[in-house]
Amino acid sequence: MSKTLIQNATIVTMDPELGVLPHADLLFEGEIISKIGQHLNAGGADRVIDASGKILIPGLVNAHMHTWQTALRGVTSNWTILEYFANMHAGLATNFQPDDIYIATLMGALNQINCGTTTLGDWCHNNPTPAHTDRAIDGLEDANIRAVFFHGSPKPDPKPGQKHFSEIPHPRSEVERLLKTRFKSPGLLSLGLAILGPHYSTYEVAVHDFELAREFNLIASMHCAGAAAKTPDGWERLVKAGLMGANNNIVHGNNLSDAQLKMMIELGVTFSLTPETEMTQGHGMAITGRLLELGAAPSLGVDLESSISGDMFSVARFALGTQRALDNARSKETQQKLPDTSTIYCQQALEWITIKGAQALNLDHQIGSLKVGKQADLVLISAEDLNMSPVHDPISSVVMQTSLANIDTVIIAGQIRKEQGRLIHPHLKELKAQLAQSGQRLMKELKSHAH
Numbered sequence: 001m002s003k004t005l006i007q008n009a010t011i012v013t014m015d016p017e018l019g020v021l022p023h024a025d026l027l028f029e030g031e032i033i034s035k036i037g038q039h040l041n042a043g044g045a046d047r048v049i050d051a052s053g054k055i056l057i058p059g060l061v062n063a064h065m066h067t068w069q070t071a072l073r074g075v076t077s078n079w080t081i082l083e084y085f086a087n088m089h090a091g092l093a094t095n096f097q098p099d100d101i102y103i104a105t106l107m108g109a110l111n112q113i114n115c116g117t118t119t120l121g122d123w124c125h126n127n128p129t130p131a132h133t134d135r136a137i138d139g140l141e142d143a144n145i146r147a148v149f150f151h152g153s154p155k156p157d158p159k160p161g162q163k164h165f166s167e168i169p170h171p172r173s174e175v176e177r178l179l180k181t182r183f184k185s186p187g188l189l190s191l192g193l194a195i196l197g198p199h200y201s202t203y204e205v206a207v208h209d210f211e212l213a214r215e216f217n218l219i220a221s222m223h224c225a226g227a228a229a230k231t232p233d234g235w236e237r238l239v240k241a242g243l244m245g246a247n248n249n250i251v252h253g254n255n256l257s258d259a260q261l262k263m264m265i266e267l268g269v270t271f272s273l274t275p276e277t278e279m280t281q282g283h284g285m286a287i288t289g290r291l292l293e294l295g296a297a298p299s300l301g302v303d304l305e306s307s308i309s310g311d312m313f314s315v316a317r318f319a320l321g322t323q324r325a326l327d328n329a330r331s332k333e334t335q336q337k338l339p340d341t342s343t344i345y346c347q348q349a350l351e352w353i354t355i356k357g358a359q360a361l362n363l364d365h366q367i368g369s370l371k372v373g374k375q376a377d378l379v380l381i382s383a384e385d386l387n388m389s390p391v392h393d394p395i396s397s398v399v400m401q402t403s404l405a406n407i408d409t410v411i412i413a414g415q416i417r418k419e420q421g422r423l424i425h426p427h428l429k430e431l432k433a434q435l436a437q438s439g440q441r442l443m444k445e446l447k448s449h450a451h
C-alpha cells in the first residue's frame, strides 16, 4: 500500500486532543491516516510532500448544496425565495435533461474540490426520471468527490389532474433501485433522502417518508423555511409518533421556535444552515446563535451556486460575521455595552465546515478531523502567500484570510486531486464548454416560456 508523508506543516487537526501542531508531519497509507506527529521517519514513504510554510487542515464539508444548478450561476442572485420557487422549481428545473444534471453535478463537484471541499451533501431534488438520478450520480462519481447523494423529487406546478408535490410520497421503488444498483458497496458515495418533511408536505406524506428513511437506515434531510409551512404542527406530531431522531437533518430552520429547536436537539437532529441564501432570499435570520445557545452547533452549506459563491470559507465567514453582529447588537441593547470578547471564535466557524458537517452527514467516524484511522481527506493552504502571511494564529488565518487562491493541495481518500494550486483533471476546457451550453439552453427555455 502506498505511503505518503506530508512533512513540516502547521497541522490544524480539529481533534480536541491533538489541537494545532506546529512543524508536524502526517503519514497516510492508502486512504487512511496512519501517523500524526513531529519528526516522523520518512524512510519507507513512497512519496514525501514538503509542506513548509503551509497549513494542513481536514478537507472541508459542504453539508447542503443543490449541485444540479451549477450551469445557472448568477441566475437567481437577485431573486427572493418566492421568485426562486416560481422561476426555478416551477420553471427552469422542468427543462433539465439528464445530461444537464450530469454536467452541472460534475462541474459543481469539481469546483468544490478546487475550493478545498472534499465532502459534499448533494441535495438533488430535480429527479423527474431515474435517468436524471443516474446522471447526477455519474457526475459525482466522475468528479471523485466524497458525497452523500440526497435523492429528492422535483417541485413543478401540477398539470391538470396531477397531484401537488406536497401530496406525493417519496418513491420507494427508486430508493430500492438505488440501493441495489448505485449504492451496493461502500465507497466515496452514500445515499440519503431529500424528503419534503412537514414544512413542504402533508402529514401523511411526512410520516411515509420518515418511515421509509428509517427502514433503510438513511439520513432523512428536509428543508424547513421559505414559504408558509404546509403542516405547521407536523414536527410535534412526528416527535410524538417517535419518528424523529438522530438520522434527521433540518436545512435552514429559520421559522422553528426555540421550543421546537430544543425538542429536536434533544433527539439528536442535526441542522445545516446556509446563512447567505437564507438571509438574502428572505427565509429570515440564520439560527446559528439560537443553536449555540441551546448547546448545539450548525453545519453549513452553499445551498445555491445559482445565487452565491461555492467557496465554503465565504460561507463560514458570512455565518460568523452575521451572528457576531446580532450578538453585539443584542448586548448593546440589553447591557448597554459590547460583549467582553467575541461571542463566537474562529475555531467554532471552522468546526461548522469540518467536523459538524461530517456529523450532519453521518460520516464523522471517517472524516471531519485529522486523526489516526480517519480517511486522508486533506487540504494544504499556502500560508506564505501575500494575503496570508504572517500567520500568528493558524485557525484565525484559515477562517478569516484563506481564499481559493491559497488552496494548494487537495487530497480525497489518499488521492491527490489538486496540486500546486492546480486541479488535476484532463478535460476541464471541454467540460466548461458543455456546462456553458447547458446553461444557455436552459435560459433560452425560460425566456421562451415567459413570453
Ligand SMILES: [Zn+2]
Binding pocket: 064, 066, 123, 223, 251, 303
Ligand atoms: Zn436547499
